[in-house]
Amino acid sequence: MERDALMATYARNPVEFVRGEGTRLWDDEGNEYLDFLTGISVAQLGHCHPRVVEAVREQAGRLMHVGNLFYTEPGMRLAKRLADASLGGRVFLCNSGAEAIECALKLARKRRQGGDFVVMEGGFHGRTMGALSATPQEEKQAPFAPLVPGFHAVPREGPPLPLVEAVTDRTAAVIIEPVQGESGIHPIHPQMLAAARDACDEHGALLIFDEIQCGMGRTGALWAWEHAGVTPDVMTVAKGLGGGLPIGACVAAPEHADVLAPGDHGSTFAGGPVVCAAANAVLDVVDDDLLDAVAAKGDQLAAGLRDLGLEPRGLGLMVGFDVPDAPELARRLLLEQRLVVHATGPQTIRMLPPLTVSEAEVDEAVSRLAAELH
Secondary structure: OHHHHOOOOOOOOOOOEEEEEEOEEEEOOOOEEEEOOHHHHOOOOOEOOHHHHHHHHHHHOOOOOOOOOOOOHHHHHHHHHHHHOOOOOEEEEEOOHHHHHHHHHHHHHHHOOOOEEEEEOOOOOOOOHHHHHOOOOHHHHHHHOOOOOOEEEEOOOOOOHHHHHHOOOOEEEEEEOOEEOOOOOEEOOHHHHHHHHHHHHHHOOEEEEEOOOOOOOOOOOOOOHHHHOOOOOEEEEOHHHHEOEOOEEEEEOHHHOOOOOOOOOOOOOOOOHHHHHHHHHHHHHOOHHHHHHHHHHHHHHHHHHHHOOOOOEEEOOEEEEEOOOHHHHHHHHHHHOOEEOEEOOOOEEEEOOOOOOOHHHHHHHHHHHHHHHO
């Protein structure tokens, strides 16, 4: 079968999707699904959003690729908009979240050569060797040891003291997801983020926030760090940035924007005109009104889950909850209720609907979940 030609690196479900529109997906047998995963927070505005589709079509018919030896307007405009909406400074455009993390790691280590990194238990930053080294999960790291040296993990919960003590004059950077995604939707306490900021300031280290999953409006603010009022020095973005197309970005504040010089880093396809046109279209749609609606619908979803006796956690439309056998529940929801969610581990279900999901669709998802729980 054609499916056998794919490397078995994913535990794929026995469903082949062929079409998407908004919050809906259809498989090759014509079954309709309600998508509360969006490709793991990628189809941020839903499937085939008209603004994104039109931007891609127009750009693909005009210019698709020239490489980074030259400038193109979509990339320059996207970089300026990302910088202006976050840290100022400059932006490295890339193809994925892991690539954005690799850029951030190289920037931090060039700035403080030989420096170490402090990361948080439960964090997930990608599967390339540098990003994997920053991901302190034994089951993911062990098959690929030895990894890049110099990464030290601290607890994500409890008093900030272990984190503060781990940051020294040898620390190149502290790397944190303001809301951990892959490990089960765990918002990091604002006090912990503030302690990391203070420790980095004291020792001259960089504070890097990984907004790959929790950014681009997912939590009801454009960036999750805005909820805590703690600003990083460097930020990584990807997933929802392209509205379904592969693009990432590493944003550096002005005082760190010139650390990487010509020849220090690069990527053949990064920042191509088509994906940048898509990302610009996403930014056109993710405005204050949409963010307010995300917060309100996130509250609605959390309330619906609590009515089912669950204990949701998260921010905005980034929600997780624990059940005894999450993979089995996710499978039944997919195959019996046509509701697409994800089990991030043995106990946690992750829900990441499009930011454009309607109130009625939130209620519909809760109803489908209720039918499988009771």
